[in-house]
Every structure is written in C-alpha cells, then in structure tokens.
Amino acid sequence: MATPEITLDPTTKKLSIIGFSGDFDKLVAVFTLATGAAAVGYEVNLFFTFWGLDAIKIKQGRSPVGKGFLPKVFGIFMGGLKSAPVSRLNFGGISPQIFRHLMRKNNVATLEELVEAAKALEVNFYACEMAMHILGIGKEDLIPEVKEVLGVASFLKMSENGQTLFI
Amino acid sequence: MATPEITLDPTTKKLSIIGFSGDFDKLVAVFTLATGAAAVGYEVNLFFTFWGLDAIKIKQGRSPVGKGFLPKVFGIFMGGLKSAPVSRLNFGGISPQIFRHLMRKNNVATLEELVEAAKALEVNFYACEMAMHILGIGKEDLIPEVKEVLGVASFLKMSENGQTLFI
Amino acid sequence: MATPEITLDPTTKKLSIIGFSGDFDKLVAVFTLATGAAAVGYEVNLFFTFWGLDAIKIKQGRSPVGKGFLPKVFGIFMGGLKSAPVSRLNFGGISPQIFRHLMRKNNVATLEELVEAAKALEVNFYACEMAMHILGIGKEDLIPEVKEVLGVASFLKMSENGQTLFI
Numbered sequence: 001m002a003t004p005e006i007t008l009d010p011t012t013k014k015l016s017i018i019g020f021s022g023d024f025d026k027l028v029a030v031f032t033l034a035t036g037a038a039a040v041g042y043e044v045n046l047f048f049t050f051w052g053l054d055a056i057k058i059k060q061g062r063s064p065v066g067k068g069f070l071p072k073v074f075g076i077f078m079g080g081l082k083s084a085p086v087s088r089l090n091f092g093g094i095s096p097q098i099f100r101h102l103m104r105k106n107n108v109a110t111l112e113e114l115v116e117a118a119k120a121l122e123v124n125f126y127a128c129e130m131a132m133h134i135l136g137i138g139k140e141d142l143i144p145e146v147k148e149v150l151g152v153a154s155f156l157k158m159s160e161n162g163q164t165l166f167i
Numbered sequence: 168m169a170t171p172e173i174t175l176d177p178t179t180k181k182l183s184i185i186g187f188s189g190d191f192d193k194l195v196a197v198f199t200l201a202t203g204a205a206a207v208g209y210e211v212n213l214f215f216t217f218w219g220l221d222a223i224k225i226k227q228g229r230s231p232v233g234k235g236f237l238p239k240v241f242g243i244f245m246g247g248l249k250s251a252p253v254s255r256l257n258f259g260g261i262s263p264q265i266f267r268h269l270m271r272k273n274n275v276a277t278l279e280e281l282v283e284a285a286k287a288l289e290v291n292f293y294a295c296e297m298a299m300h301i302l303g304i305g306k307e308d309l310i311p312e313v314k315e316v317l318g319v320a321s322f323l324k325m326s327e328n329g330q331t332l333f334i
Numbered sequence: 335m336a337t338p339e340i341t342l343d344p345t346t347k348k349l350s351i352i353g354f355s356g357d358f359d360k361l362v363a364v365f366t367l368a369t370g371a372a373a374v375g376y377e378v379n380l381f382f383t384f385w386g387l388d389a390i391k392i393k394q395g396r397s398p399v400g401k402g403f404l405p406k407v408f409g410i411f412m413g414g415l416k417s418a419p420v421s422r423l424n425f426g427g428i429s430p431q432i433f434r435h436l437m438r439k440n441n442v443a444t445l446e447e448l449v450e451a452a453k454a455l456e457v458n459f460y461a462c463e464m465a466m467h468i469l470g471i472g473k474e475d476l477i478p479e480v481k482e483v484l485g486v487a488s489f490l491k492m493s494e495n496g497q498t499l500f501i
Contacts, residue, residue, distance in 0.1 A: 015490065018332070020196055021254075025384055029354055029500075032464060036486025050192055051254075087355075087385075099468065106467045130199060133273045134266065152203025156182065159330065163493065165352070165500040166196075166332040185499070187363055188421075217359055218421075297366060300440045301433065319370025323349065326497065333363075333499040 013042045014162025016155070021167055022051030023087035024096040024111065028103075030055075030167050031114035038121035043162070046118070047155045049128030052167075053135065055081060055115070056125055056143050081111060119145050126150045126158075180209045181329025183322070188334055189218030190254035191263040191278065197222075197334050198281035205288035210329070213285070214322045216295030219334075220302065222248060222282070223292055223310050248278060286312050293317045293325075347376045348496025350489070355501055356385030357421035358430040358445065364389075364501050365448035372455035377496070380452070381489045383462030386501075387469065389415060389449070390459055390477050415445055453479050460484045460492075 015037040019030045030046065038044045048056050086096055103110050109117060118125075125146045132138070132149060139149055150158075182204040186197050197213065205211045215223050253263055270277050276284060285292075292313045299305070299316060306316055317325075349371040353364045364380065372378045382390050420430055437444050443451060452459075459480045466472070466483060473483055484492075 013490070013494065018196075020193070020334075026354070029352075029384065033486055033490075037490055040487040040490075042490070049196065102468045102470070106470075108464055108467050130275055133275050134269045136269070136273075152200055153207040156180070156200075156204055156207075156209070156330065160180065163490065163498045164330045164332065165498065166334050167354075167500050185363075187360070187501075217363065297442055300442050301436045303436070303440075319367055320374040323347070323367075323371055323374075323376070323497065327347065331497045331499065333501050 013037075014045070014159065015042045016045040016047065016159030016162055016164045018155070018164070018166045019046055019048040019052035019055060020050050021087070022054040022084055024084040024099060025086050026167050027052075027055050027081070027084055028099070028111050028114065031111065031118055033165070033167075034123045035109075035114055035117045035121055038118065038123050044118075044121075044123040045126065045155075045158055046123060047126045047128060047150065047159075049131040050135075053127060053131060053137060053142075054084065056127060056146055057137070057141055058143055059141070081115070084111075126155065128152075128155075180204075181212070181326065182209045183212040183214065183326030183329055183331045185322070185331070185333045186213055186215040186219035186222060187217050188254070189221040189251055191251040191266065192253050193334050194219075194222050194248070194251055195266070195278050195281065198278065198285055200332070201290045202276075202281055202284045202288055205285065205290050211285075211288075211290040212293060212322075212325055213290060214293045214295060214317065214326075216298040217302075220294060220298060220304060220309075221251065223294060223313055224304070224308055225310055226308070248282070251278075293322065295319075295322075347371075348379070348493065349376045350379040350381065350493030350496055350498045352489075352498070352500045353380055353382040353386035353389060354384050355421070356388040356418055358418040358433065359420050360501050361386075361389050361415070361418055362433070362445050362448065365445065365452055367499070368457045369443075369448055369451045369455055372452065372457050378452075378455075378457040379460065379489075379492055380457060381460045381462060381484065381493075383465040384469075387461060387465060387471060387476075388418065390461060390480055391471070391475055392477055393475070415449070418445075460489065462486075462489075 015033065017030055017033060019027070021027070030052075034044045034046055084096060086099065100110055102108075125143070127137075127139075127142055127146050127149050129149050129151045139146070148154075182200065184197055184200060186194070188194070188197075197219075201211045201213055251263060253266065267277055269275075292310070294304075294306075294309055294313050294316045296316050296318045306313070315321075349367065351364055351367060353361070355361070364386075368378045368380055418430060420433065434444055436442075459477070461471075461473075461476055461480050461483050463483050463485045473480070482488075
C-alpha cells in the first residue's frame with residue numbers, strides 16, 4: 001500500500017493498470033502514471049499480462065525465457081525492457097535509444113529508473129496467471145517484487161472503487 | 168445481467184469494455200476479462216467499435232461484409248476472428264496459430280471458446296452505431312447475441328459506476 | 335466544465351481520456367467519445383501525451399515542431415492530424431483518406447470536425463508536461479484551447495470519480 005508522507009488526501013485513492021503492451025513508450029506511460037500516482041499517496045496496482053510481462057522478467061535482453069520451444073521463440077523476440085520497441089516510428093529499432101537520449105538530456109527519468117522508482121514507492125506488481133500459462137513463464141522467471149500471480153477476478157476485485165486503465 | 172450462483176459479492180459489480188482493436192491478442196484480453204468478470208457475477212458490457220466489430224460479425228473469414236466498394240475492401244482485410252493478427256510479432260501471420268497452439272496445449276480456452284463462454288455467461292454485446300455507419304456494416308451482419316446498436320452517450324450511461332476499459 | 339442545456343442528468347458526470355496514440359482511428363475514437371459525452375452534459379477532460387500531442391499542435395502537416403534536432407525529427411514524422419496513420423491496415427498511407435471519404439459519404443463528422451465540435455462543447459484540453467519535455471514541445475506550439483500543461487498527479491486528481499480511459 002503506497003501511502004508515503006506526501007499524501008495529498010486523507011482517503012487512499014487507487015490506480016490500477018493492466019499492463020498488456022510491451023512497447024517502450026507504453027511501458028514509460030505505465031510507470032510514469034504508476035510513480036506519479038504513488039508519489040502522491042495512491043495505492044497503485046500493476047497487473048502485467050501478455051507482452052507486458054516483459055517488463056517484470058528477471059532475464060532482460062533477448063534471452064529465451066519460458067519452457068518449451070515456442071515460448072522460447074516468443075521470449076527471444078520479446079527481449080525485455082532493453083529491447084522493447086516503440087509502438088510507432090520504430091525506425092528499425094533506433095527509436096527507443098532516441099527516447100532514452102531525450103529522456104536523459106531533458107532530465108526525465110528513464111524507463112529503468114521509473115521501474116526502480118516504482119519499486120521504491122511500493123507500487124504493487126502482479127502477474128497474469130493465464131498469460132504466464134500461454135507463454136510458459138513461471139513465477140521464478142519474474143522479479144521478486146511481483147507479489148502474486150493472479151487471475152482476472154482477483155485483479156478486478158482489487159481494483160474496485162479506483163481508476164483502472166488498460167495500456 | 169450476468170449473476171450466476173458463483174457470485175462473490177451481494178452488490179452487482181460492473182465491467183464495461185470498449186472493444187476497439189481487432190488484434191488477436193487484444194481480443195483474447197477482452198474476452199478473458201469479460202468471462203472472468205461474468206463468472207464471478209459482474210454485469211459485463213462489451214461495446215464493439217471499429218476493428219473490434221470484427222469479433223461479432225457473422226461472416227467470419229476474409230469475406231466482404233458491408234455495403235459499397237470501400238467497406239468491402241476493409242471487410243476483406245479485416246477478416247474476422249480466424250484471421251485476426253497479433254498486435255506484435257506477427258511473423259507474417261503465423262503468430263495467432265502459435266498462440267492457438269499454446270493455448271490448446273496449456274489447457275487455456277481459445278478465442279472462439281472464450282467468445283462462446285461469454286455468450287453462455289450472458290455477457291452483453293453492443294455495437295457502435297457510428298463505426299457501423301463508417302464501415303457500412305448493418306445489424307444483420309452481426310451475430311444475434313448483439314443486443315443493441317448504441318451511440319456513445321448510451322454506452323457511457325450504461326457503464327457508469329463500474330470499471331470501464333478501452334482495449 | 336461542459337454542461338450545456340441538453341444535460342440528461344442533474345449531477346455532472348465526468349469522462350477523462352489519456353490521449354496517448356497519434357493514430358487516426360484512435361484519435362477519431364477519442365474525439366467521438368469526448369463530443370458524445372460533452373453533448374449530454376459530461377465534464378470531459380482530454381489529457382494528451384506522447385503521440386497524442388500531435389492532435390493539439392498548432393503547426394499541422396509534416397513540419398518540424400520542437401526544439402533541438404531529435405525532437406524535430408520526431409515532429410516531421412509525427413506530422414499532425416492530416417497525416418495521422420491508421421493503427422491497422424494502413425495500405426501505405428491511403429487508409430486515413432478512405433476513412434475520411436467514408437465518414438463524409440456517410441454523414442459522419444470527420445476528425446477535424448470532431449475536434450472543432452469538442453472545442454465548441456467546451457471539452458477541456460490538457461497537455462502532459464513530461465512528454466512535452468521529452469519531445470521538446472513548448473506551450474506555444476500547442477493550440478490556444480489547451481488550458482494547462484499538467485503532470486500525472488494533477489490529471490489523476492482531476493479525473494477522480496469519473497470514467498477514465500487510456501487510448
């Protein structure tokens with residue numbers, strides 16, 4: 001429960017995000033919203049599913065994660081935070097680097113820094129059970145900050161009475 | 168109103184999804200959320216618009232649906248559930264098959280099974296009036312489970328006091 | 335605060351949209367939802383970020399907006415409303431024209447008309463501070479209807495107790 005001292009409001013607000021996309025720019029959006037909300041006292045729940053699972057895998061880089069041949073292929077192509085493509089204007093893979101450069105130059109936190117900030121601000125990380133089944137990813141493949149592997153019903157219950165986004 | 172016996176909570180909860188995307192993986196997300204929510208007693212409203220209309224067309228496969236030349240072209244390219252592309256890593260159209268294979272292998276419901284489950288769980292299907300106008304699609308082109316063709320205002324009214332997602 | 339005379343309900347409802355995408359079809363969705371909601375008395379808040387900023391830039395067309403070399407490159411590729419690509423089936427850039435044609439033929443408001451309608455209905459336009467930093471876009475590059483440049487926390491506070499979508 002992210003309720004640091006800088007809380008603006010007495011009642012705890014809630015922001016829950018279904019992190020579906022593995023695109024660099026959308027992951028930046030997920031973690032910017034998450035850290036921005038947590039910094040002002042929101043409870044923040046991130047529920048990673050499908051390509052979004054990429055953001056919380058331990059093995060970053062284009063390495064095979066997951067059991068079986070096909071999940072391995074997906075794992076190699078997914079590749080993690082460092083090789084996440086931009087959803088648009090990818091210019092043959094240069095764009096994330098341009099973004100990183102611009103983010104650094106303009107003193108905006110980079111994606112990796114945003115992820116670290118989210119951990120520090122006690123943002124809650126969850127992973128989608130079904131997507132993990134499909135992609136052959138186990139709990140042991142995910143960063144230790146992942147609190148729980150959940151199904152849809154549990155996530156919906158958790159995100160009630162707050163704002164929920166699908167990104 | 169989907170309120171089967173497995174209800175977890177006395178008050179009916181609501182999940183409304185604007186199904187904009189026609190991508191295979193995003194449609195899987197729409198129907199996984201819909202069936203997961205309906206199974207625990209949520210009222211679920213699916214409002215299909217633009218490419219998402221593909222999921223509720225009667226004629227599946229790359230067939231011309233809609234009146235006029237241009238809507239026909241879109242219809243052929245849209246193609247329905249069986250040819251819905253994956254939003255990422257499409258590998259020249261192989262990826263949905265890989266997903267189907269992985270879903271079957273790992274005992275996860277396939278997209279077609281999820282759609283059937285949604286119907287069985289009395290998920291409410293709606294279609295977007297404006298998108299049907301643009302794409303030249305009539306009510307008769309849609310599956311009979313579509314309860315109504317709606318505009319934005321009616322959908323927003325219907326989804327009040329629940330969680331609303333744009334996918 | 336968009337509360338024209340056609341209000342359907344005594345209490346003001348709220349719709350807030352994070353406009354992240356610069357895709358033509360998704361921008362049509364943003365402004366269709368915004369105008370549809372505003373027309374029935376909703377307070378509507380549009381918060382443009384990343385590629386979505388394209389929709390509220392003054393200089394439309396593929397012109398360099400923003401300071402520095404890299405932002406300029408992005409500016410040229412982004413190009414504004416007139417050159418916004420469709421998220422799917424782009425057919426080498428023809429698709430937005432086909433859409434425009436279909437929208438005109440079927441008496442549906444075009445994107446430019448929807449934007450003008452949103453202004454007339456007093457939809458609130460906001461721009462994302464961080465994305466403007468990254469892309470080197472200043473307040474002076476944006477249309478005068480943009481009320482404020484905001485951070486995440488302010489936007490979340492503003493959108494509380496309403497429906498919030500990420501598009």
